[in-house]
Amino acid sequence: MAEDRTFIESLKGMRIGGRYVVEKVLGAGGMGVVATAKYPELQQRVAIKFLRPEHASNEILHARFVREARLAARVKSEHFVRVFDIGKLPTGVPYLVMELLSGHDLADELVANGKMKVETALEWVLQACAGIAEVHALGVVHRDLKPSNLFIAEAAGKRLLKVLDFGISKESSAKVDGAPLTSTDNLLGTPQYMSPEQVRASKDVDARSDIWALGVILYETLTGKRPFVSDENATGELFAKVLYIDPALPREHEPSLPVELEAVIMKCLARDRGERYADVAALAEALRPFAREASHLHIDAVTQALTMKRSIPPPELDDPAPALGVATTTPDVKRSSGPSSRPTEQAPVTAMTSATGSRAREPKTSNKKAAFGLVAVALAVALVAFALTRPPAPMVASSPPPAASSVASSPPPVASLVASSPLPVVSSPSAAAPPPAPSAAAPPASVVAERPRAPFNAGIVKTTPRPPAAPSSAPAAPAAPAKPPSPGSLIEDRK
Incomplete structure (x- = not known):
């Protein structure tokens, strides 16, 4: 696609986020483009993943791309690729800055x-x-x-x-x-x-x-x-x-x-x-x-x-x-070989809400004692129903x-x-x-x-x-907070 070629060619030498200078494009897939880049001030190299321009205006894909970075930042295991930064080009194309393998x-x-x-x-x-x-x-x-x-x-x-x-x-x-x-x-x-x-x-x-x-x-x-x-x-x-x-x-x-x-x-x-x-x-x-x-x-x-x-x-x-x-x-x-279902919390039924959703009328003073008894019974029934229908908590x-x-x-x-x-x-x-x-x-x-x-x-x-x-x-050292990789550390480019 001509648009893809234009975007890929435009990346070379581009400064991303005011810090990273793109060196070369490693490859392109159906959803994104990945390039190597250098952080000149620290003399470090990273990989940058861009969402394809044609997908940048897709709100769902854009949101997922952003969420991908947030979730990736939560994974501390050394057995996963680290994500250092996230941003967006002036054209609206989002990108992730990752370690290079x-x-x-x-x-x-x-x-x-x-x-x-x-x-x-x-x-x-x-x-x-x-x-x-x-x-x-x-x-x-x-x-x-x-x-x-x-x-x-x-x-x-x-x-x-x-x-x-x-x-x-x-x-x-x-x-x-x-x-x-x-x-x-x-x-x-x-x-x-x-x-x-x-x-x-x-x-x-x-x-x-x-x-x-x-x-x-x-x-x-x-x-x-x-x-x-x-x-x-x-x-x-x-x-x-x-x-x-x-x-x-x-x-x-x-x-x-x-x-x-x-x-x-x-x-x-x-x-x-x-x-x-x-x-x-x-x-x-x-x-x-x-x-x-x-x-x-x-x-x-x-x-x-x-x-x-x-x-x-x-x-x-x-x-x-x-x-x-x-x-x-x-x-x-x-x-179990049967289907499992995601537990959902059911809103407890209260005695102060009628079937139509309106609040029950406040009882007259002479009937307060009986009314309070009915309320207590209704609450007890609701709590029992909630307890019986609530899914069990997962075991750890x-x-x-x-x-x-x-x-x-x-x-x-x-x-x-x-x-x-x-x-x-x-x-x-x-x-x-x-x-x-x-x-x-x-x-x-x-x-x-x-x-x-x-x-x-x-x-x-x-x-x-x-x-x-x-x-x-x-022995793997305890995971430390993610930081930019050392000059010779991880990255990789599949041919």
């Missing part, structure tokens, strides 16, 4: 080195769990976890996994990296990693969909194979297998895997989400016996993030639209939960940090009803099949993966 993703690592040793694969998956736990504690479900969204950042001799791409938008007319999304509804994902409830487009997708995706990633990193495949990545066939056909057991591909570890993977891939691990803390704890001791720090971080979720106030959202790249979860206080684990933990991670939403989507994302129809029985369901047909990785990944510069080596597991 250098390294490659887990998909590149698999292509370069093949399947991984158990300790190496678990190190990366447990780092992903540590990041996802904090986001789940804020009530956000990623919904598109896959190796290409787990980025191995390299800085100061340390390799740290970052969870990328909360860019699954609920816009039915949006595009992701140029791939059109079907307009039947707004739930998205990558077919090979989508849970059965995502395939069925259930509106109450929760944190256990991310558990499913982590199970697929475990399967793939440990065996070199995906559990669900089809000829030419035919989406309909993939969805049919996800819904109805059991995958081969991991040990059929890799006999050296411990039987108990195979059981952990298959529990993640249970079609009935009530049979999966209730949260990432339960999954991380189940992986403890197979992980190297240094990786146990990530397990402790997962538990800490989830046990703190009651102390984290919900983000302030000033527009009713869902956050960009966010699916809010539904609180769940017990394992106070210690590392066992594999059958009942903690559900769910509350309000957070948003996309980097719009990187190497594998195309697809949409699937939504349904408020619980998932249908196999005999009554048919796999969706109008979905975009996975294609080779797209050339654009916002804000990332790719480096060649190293030969297999033990990942760094140094």
